[in-house]
Amino acid sequence: MNTPGSQDSFAVRCQRRLTRWVPQSLLGRLSLVMLAGVMLVQFAGNAIWAAQMRSEARTEVRTAAEHLGHSAASSLRYFLSLPVNYRGLVIQQFREMGGTRFFANLTDGPVSMTAFADEELSILALQQVRKVIQQELPAIRQLQVSFAWPQDVRFSQDGTGISDVPDKWVEHILVTRPKPAPVMVIQAELEPGNWLYLATLMPNPYFLNGSDPFSGDRVLLQVLTLLAVFVLSLLVVRWITRPLAALSSAADAFGQGDSVPALPDTGSKEFLNTARAFGLMRERIQRYIEDRERLFVSISHDLRTPIMRLKLRAELLDDEATRSEFHDDLDELDMMVKGALQCVKDSDIHENPTAIRLDALIGRMVRDVKLGGHAIAFEASGIEVVAKPLALKRAISNLLNNALHYGSQVSITVSQSAAYVEIAIRDHGPGVPEQALATLFDPYVRLEHGRQSNQSGMGLGLGIARDIVQAHQGELILQNAAGGGLLACIRLPASAAPDTQA
Known part of the structure; x- marks a missing residue:
């Protein structure tokens, strides 16, 4: 007896098989639908004609x-x-x-x-x-x-x-x-x-x-008709979908911060209306982003002046305890303003992608860490990656600083597969509860043991690192390592250049 769960799983399997065989592009799907429609009409027409x-x-x-x-x-x-x-x-x-x-x-x-x-x-x-x-x-x-x-x-x-x-x-x-x-x-x-x-x-x-409706000459005529209709349909569908491909490329380039190519001013009425709406939307979003960044930077910068005045006025307080509390609150507010400015600065890195030797880039950071008296392990790999040097260095540095604050020992490994280059940074600390892994990228989120180990942090480093990695068309994965500690993996495409703007 079939249960509702088994029926649902069967439906899901059928849907997956159908999705696997159905073309993913609009050109392929429209061509398939038109070809199937022509074949269905021909089959029905031939059936009626054969019966007659x-x-x-x-x-x-x-x-x-x-x-x-x-x-x-x-x-x-x-x-x-x-x-x-x-x-x-x-x-x-x-x-x-x-x-x-x-x-x-x-x-x-x-x-x-x-x-x-x-x-x-x-x-x-x-x-x-x-x-x-x-x-x-x-x-x-x-x-x-x-x-x-x-x-x-x-x-x-x-x-x-x-x-x-x-x-x-x-x-x-x-x-x-x-x-x-x-x-x-x-x-x-x-x-x-x-x-x-x-x-x-x-x-x-x-x-x-x-009396044979499917004789050789008739079948040949039907096949030639089907091929002619299919070729014409393919040309028409391609002519219709070509502007949509240009619109898709423009939307993808705009989403990645690249210069948006000019959209063709030819095509159907619906496409022209969509292209105009996209252009207006792009202009509004661009103005909104610029205004937001300008306002955010201005507010963050202007807050530093009244904070400094409040610190000076706090010095005039006679009560030592009250003065100390004011200083603590003002220091915390100053740190939040500096973190906000750093967040905007680190997310707006204008560099040209270039080939980077990871051994040299990571090796310099490893030497600095060793000079500070920390235990760190790294083996050269001879792997190169195309990225923005300063942006990638900042992302790795944020992850490395986290590992040094929360772990007694840090190890860095670099590996490469056919699809991506992986930079793995592992600390040997207490790790992170599984339910808290999803919230580590949120701004100003710090776990209890993190506040104890690094009291000067603001909870922005992981979010900045993820934004930089995503701007390189990669991904940042955080997971608890086997044997203890947190493992942060930067995966960058093996043969892909990053966005020109983060």
Whole structure:
């Protein structure tokens, strides 16, 4: 019995498989939809057309077989009216004259025929001819009606075929070349031991071929039509989606801080409206960002003057305890202003990306740490990365300072894979509770043991480091290391340049 959970998982699996096979681009999806639509319309149209063709073919074959049955019944009635001795002479005269409807022959019994592939129309024709003859000549005791290909037709029990008789006997009656047509053979017992053999063609000799809606030429025509429609659809869809690709590139460049390329002024009305709306939105966002940064820097800078005045006035207080409390509050406020200025400064680094030898960059920081008397381990790797030197140094320095404050020993490793270069900085401190890992990047967030180890910190270093790494199209991952301590991993693309503006 299926449970709701199993049904949901099955639906999810089906959706994943469908997503895997469906193109991700708008061009691919529109092309797939148009191709599927054309194929569906062609399939439905062909099905309707084939049904109509089969209905018309059955009607035509039934009518033609009825006329052929009447002609065969007339011939049988004529031979029944002749004396037995005259029948051979009449048949000989028919052969000499040519142009008759039937090739006739007298036999002592029915001639066996090679089995003919049963098809709907051939069975319908045989049944209709047999029905008409039996209705008009109920006295006929035995009647055999069958189809045979010209090369399989036998005129008598001794195996005489078309190639064994003069051409003038059959050339105006049966079609043997260049494309043979099925021959209808009618055999009727006139009297015991006397059989009349009649061979003829349907009024439409190639009635079987005309009923096939999926013949080679028709299938080829459908395939050519489908290819033509698909190519035209692909060109039209590509022409429609090309401006959307330009808009996507412009939005991506604007999001990364690059110069936005000019959007094409051609395309559909909807695209032009979207491009104008995007341009206006970009201008408003740019003005908002510039105004916000200018206001933030101005406020942070201007706050330093009243803070300094308050410190001077606090010196005039007579109460030592009150003066100390004022100084502590003002120092904390000053640190917050300095942190805000640093946050704006560190997030607005204008540098050109260049190839950086990580061994040299990290090695200098490691030497400075060792001079300060801290324990640090680092092994050269010979790996290079394309990045902004000062920005990357600041990100690594923030992580390294955190590790030095909260751990007794620090180790740095650099590795490279096909996709990215990883710089791992591990401290051997107490680590971080799992539920607190997600909040470490928030501004001014400091854990309890962090406030005890580093009282001068402001909780901005990790956020600044993550912004710098993300500006390099990378990611900063924090996790507890096996064996204790916090592991900070900087992953940078192995072959990608960072944004020109952080």
